[in-house]
Amino acid sequence: MADSTESDAASSNERDSESHSTVRNVVLVVLDTARAKSSGPKTSPTLTRLADEGTAFTNAFATAPWTLPSHASMFTGTYSSEHGTHGGHTYLDEGLRTLAESFADSGYETIGVSNNTWITEEFGFDRGFDELRKGWQYIQSDADMGAVVRGEDLREKLDATRNRLFDGNPVVNAANILYSEVLQPAGDDGSDRSTTWVANWLAERDADDPFFLFCNFIEPHVEYDPPREYAERFLPEGASYEEAAAIRQDPRAFDCEDYELTDRDFALLRGLYRAELAYVDDQLGQLRTALEESGEWEDTLFVVCGDHGEHIGEHGFFGHQYNLYDTLINVPLVFHGGPFTDGGERDDLVQLLDLPATLLETAGIDDPELLEQGSSRSLHPDSTAPPRDAVFAEYVAPQPSIERLEARFGDIPDRVREYDRRLRAVRTREYKYVRGDDGFERLHDVTTDPNERDDIAAEEPEQVRTLQRRLEEQFEPLEDADATGTVEMREGTKERLADLGYL
Template sequence: MAESVDSPDSSDVDAASANGRDPESHSTVRNVVLVVLDTARATSTGPKTTPNLNRLAADGTHFDNAFATAPWTLPSHASMFTGTYPSEHGTHGGHTYLDDELRTLPESFADSGYETIGVSNNTWITEEFGFDRGFDDLRKGWQYIQSDADMGAVVRGEDLREKLQATRNRLFDGNPLVNAANILYSEALQPAGDDGADRSTTWITNWLDDRDDSRPFFLFCNFIEPHVEYDPPREYAERFLPDGASVDEALAIRQDPRAYDCEDYGLSERDFALLRGLYRAELAYVDEQLGRLRAALEDAGEWEDTLFVVCGDHGEHIGDHGFFGHQYNLYDTLINVPLVCHGGPFTDGGQREDLVQLLDLPATLLETAGIDDPELRAQWSSRSFHPASDDDPRDAVFAEYVAPQPSIDRLEARFDELPDRVYEYDRRLRAVRTREYKYVRGDDGYDRLHDVETDPLERDDIAAREPEQVRAMQRRLEERFDPLAEAGESGEVEMREGTKERLADLGYL
């Protein structure tokens, strides 16, 4: 087990108590680091692909059955930050702003006396969408010059048309010269094979070296490299491509998930084999950055006093179930994510097979840090998986897909005519998963049931053969959520007034 940190001095104890920290708790950590490997699916991590993550797992605690609440970045991070499900926090493809009335994990750490630092390489996780609350500094990895004017909409553009439209809309927000420089950097000059991870790790290393703040810190970092487009450094790609394949051949494959899903072009089995090689290479590259982060914490003398948590925010389809990307469904390929914790009670914790969710992170991190936050606790559905927690273990996990992203309207604007199957995706989905069964139901009557012990790849739908089990799983969903029929035909969740006002300001309503 890791050594306990020295007892805080009396001034630390007084400050901690005043802000909700309990210095007499069973916590043995001073700092908390949360690293998100964007688009990392659990089944693609391992000794060859992610050796540093495996080393961390061997020294800490590895969770085999960790699940996201949603299959894409925005709602998944909202759940991690608030401890709530998508239908509770209301942040999804149709409503993209995190409600100001919701308490967030960084706010809790900030109010408990922590220095709070965020480094985001995903353009959804910014102040534009409400994720800056509680951070002393939230840096944007796609900006060469840090600026309040966010050109992330250009980066998020699905095609050249959307990128040009975003440029026209945003260029004169703030300093147009700075904005132009940031657009030029993100779209043309950013180093090949890196989407911000190297600069982020270097910045964090320098920050650790230079900080003279005596406070503990909460550090959040999102690495986005495993996200499309897969463009790993060539030396990594060469290690993971099939025999006889060249890096140039792999990189020449069109990577446009929305166009593929809309049948605008096709991909062969070999194409997908090459894309899977590039994807694993991206994971290997970002795993190297993970090793650098650990080394930086060790060199700064902070490692033994830090809870270090690494997870994926969602997974990825690379030909699985006929999809490319991470939209439109709730297969385990998208919601089963890696989760490893190291530090304090999680050191030498071994391999755990209990069901946990990413929305359990707030309860777990705060308990491990010795923080009690009644306001955050009052809103959350979070359960601590701290080894000494009094919270009941989960016998089921849940996930939701509230609205397509991009919307069907955006797809029609881009492709004119859409295949019939794409219109089927314009629905709200909910999933419940136990150790034995996985059930998914849509607000259009769609459903499927799988025995995940014998059918872990979810290929055999047994809903028609096991109606009693279907009814039992439906009851589980309705115990957790309101019936899908109450969501309305649009699939929208009921928003808080603060969210409605903000969305109106942004032009969404």
């Protein structure tokens, strides 16, 4: 009996050692605009396989409904009002420590591949990266023509071209604009070139250092233009690729009632969106293959998430601005490798800002400065961090601003003017409460109303008060916030934003 007990204890200690084992490399892949409700075996078989082999978090939430503030939270472990990066202030504060800086200081080679023009050195996201590649550039250049790509219409694109063409080498800049606006292959927004580059980089590197690799794949983002063979798998019966491709995709124009979309239009758009998820999922598979062929897969923590979701007709919206419904903040999150192997599903409430603490603990990195600046909690299976009983999200300032919409459309509908507000949300397992600095509020019982259709704030005033207190415990009272949702800009930021057409 004693021998059996000692054997059991030894096995237990061995298991504990394995569960605490660190990994050599860390790869973080963001599927831009991937929402949880559309991810699954049909659209995302590669991600599903990763989840089956690793750990899937089924209640993962972004801190914001669009790219810039969401990535800032992932990189720093802070909420939008803490990192101050949003539609009114688009630069990541240099005083905040980033995930890439932590890995770099721990001896990692740090590589970033961004296909979203917000995630560049122009907005402070290059800190800590040995190299941060821009997927929309045909020729890698420090002069970034991303403002052209971000232009809402032809006028903004032409203005950005005129303002930026001679910033550096005009020939290189012209080539990059021509590539991003005209010559980029149909059906691919950079993920194929990115996975090819990563595969070549992995095959050629001879460094002994571990690496941290960040990739942003933007295909699920508007405009949805998947390859025909993908689209035809997901379009409604009887619909043609040509019919779907002819639908105007201009979310801000739709918001401002510049054109209409029918229920059939949205059904077709949802088919295109699902096809984009399927296409980028195949690219995710290519990235895994590259890691396997380079011999790095078994020693790598591989993490995949969406940075925010998307409305495709839900709640009368198209795109991912102006609100905090779960359609925009509930995202897929999957871990594979290290202690997250054969971990099954976890349904605890988690946030994307939990990534820094989780990645660092799994890699065996101690960085008090990064962890103490924010609210990141490790999701490591053996973490001692307390589980969350609520998650939070913020929409600090409209993007694009109401003034920018007026410059483009002239008179805009009153319902759009209502979006000129600051929003905060708190979500528990039972309730979701959203409050605006203009007095707007909604309460939903997410157990019986997961699609957030029925506002029950008037019927449950005590629950409203309770969750309002939770918001004020997490953040300062909204009544004390600047009504515009802006923060004081650092020196030079106003000039940068003016150059980009935001001021």
